[in-house]
Amino acid sequence: MVRFILLSVLFLLAFYVIKGLLKGLKSRKVLKTGSKHDGKPPVTDILVQDPVCGVYCAKRDALSLNWQGKTYYFCSDKCRNKFRDQQKKS
Ligand SMILES: [Zn+2]
Incomplete structure (x- = not known):
């Protein structure tokens, strides 16, 4: 039973770590594309x-x-x- 709880805690931790990594990647990507468009007008999708x-x-x-x-x-x-x-x- 204790082993099961430990496993689920580890699983949750891994989940949050992955989630955080994905979030970090996402924001980095946004920054990258933001600098890419420097000097150029942004794509207007009106x-x-x-x-x-x-x-x-x-x-x-x-x-x-x-x-x-x-x-x-x-x-x-x-x-x-x-x-x-x-x-x-x-
Ligand atoms: Zn038409």
Whole structure:
């Protein structure tokens, strides 16, 4: 019985040590990537909504269209053309 308790305590200790190591690795990784991007603009993953189909897509992947001083973003060329046609009609 005592042996069992000792084993479980050891197991818990090992678990916490591993957990701490993983945490340390993680924070080190963040610091590494942080310094890597020094001088460079960070990757902007701003989500923009397509006014035609309502889908959200990353700004850097989206197609943009300037319409009357406002920039609109679209998921595809098809949506952009559709939007352009709609604006022309109205
Ligand atoms: Zn779309």
